[in-house]
Amino acid sequence: MEHVTLKATARTELGKGPNRRLRTTGQIPSVAYGKGTDKALSLAVNHDSLLGVLGSPKGRNSVIYLDVQGDKNYAVMVRDYTFHPITRRLVHADFVTVDENAMIEVEVPFVTTGRSKGEIDGGTVLVSTRRLPVRCLPAAIPAMITVDVTALGMEEGIKVKEITLPAGVEVLLPGERRIVIVKAPKSAEDKGAEGGATTAADAKADAGKKPDAGKKPDAAKKPDAAKKPDAKK
Numbered sequence: 001m002e003h004v005t006l007k008a009t010a011r012t013e014l015g016k017g018p019n020r021r022l023r024t025t026g027q028i029p030s031v032a033y034g035k036g037t038d039k040a041l042s043l044a045v046n047h048d049s050l051l052g053v054l055g056s057p058k059g060r061n062s063v064i065y066l067d068v069q070g071d072k073n074y075a076v077m078v079r080d081y082t083f084h085p086i087t088r089r090l091v092h093a094d095f096v097t098v099d100e101n102a103m104i105e106v107e108v109p110f111v112t113t114g115r116s117k118g119e120i121d122g123g124t125v126l127v128s129t130r131r132l133p134v135r136c137l138p139a140a141i142p143a144m145i146t147v148d149v150t151a152l153g154m155e156e157g158i159k160v161k162e163i164t165l166p167a168g169v170e171v172l173l174p175g176e177r178r179i180v181i182v183k184a185p186k187s188a189e190d191k192g193a194e195g196g197a198t199t200a201a202d203a204k205a206d207a208g209k210k211p212d213a214g215k216k217p218d219a220a221k222k223p224d225a226a227k228k229p230d231a232k233k
Helices: 016-024 047-054 188-207
Strands: 004-010 027-033 041-046 064-068 073-083 090-097 104-113 124-127 131-136 145-148 157-159 178-183
Touching (some): 041 047, 104 124
Parallel strands (some): 027 090
Antiparallel strands (some): 064 073
8 A cells, every 4th residue: 555654743732832833843733633543633743744745646645654653653644734825834734544444535636638639620628627536445546537538529528437447446426427528619600690699789789779869960950041132133
């Protein structure tokens, strides 16, 4: 089983002050809880070691053997963690114990590889999700699940049931759900239809406009009544 070992020590002092001093030594406060622990364990773990686990291929899905000084090893996974908003250093982490012989539900990255035939012809590969919920034993958690889209033509796709999965891994989505599709570009006719619909709407709006009431037509002009004919002519 792939795992990493992370050393931890029990924290005897709690609160903001002790935690702040702990961080200055390269450690971060953490808590471990779950089956196998009588109560939540207040611990300190090395900042860089935990950051290395989170940056590994499996990230927070890594199974960690937490070696607590003076106690025992616990099989755990990272449940949650917090970064400082400015320094971007870890400031806290929560671990939850796992039963290595029991199924567990996690989310793993979903990645497409290759360039589809439809994409070469001008289509676009659309993926409905970038993380897949799966159920498996802790030892079987994959770093990611990949599918090759090279053979997909225009308007073709991949359903959940068509994904090749590692042994012992089950995707918790309906098998008929299509999560990858190659969409064709809009044709000139479709674009023209959209333009026509817009023009029709504009014409309807124009038809409802009233003429400018402040401007009178030329036919309504009256002759100049102040001008009299020349009597001497």
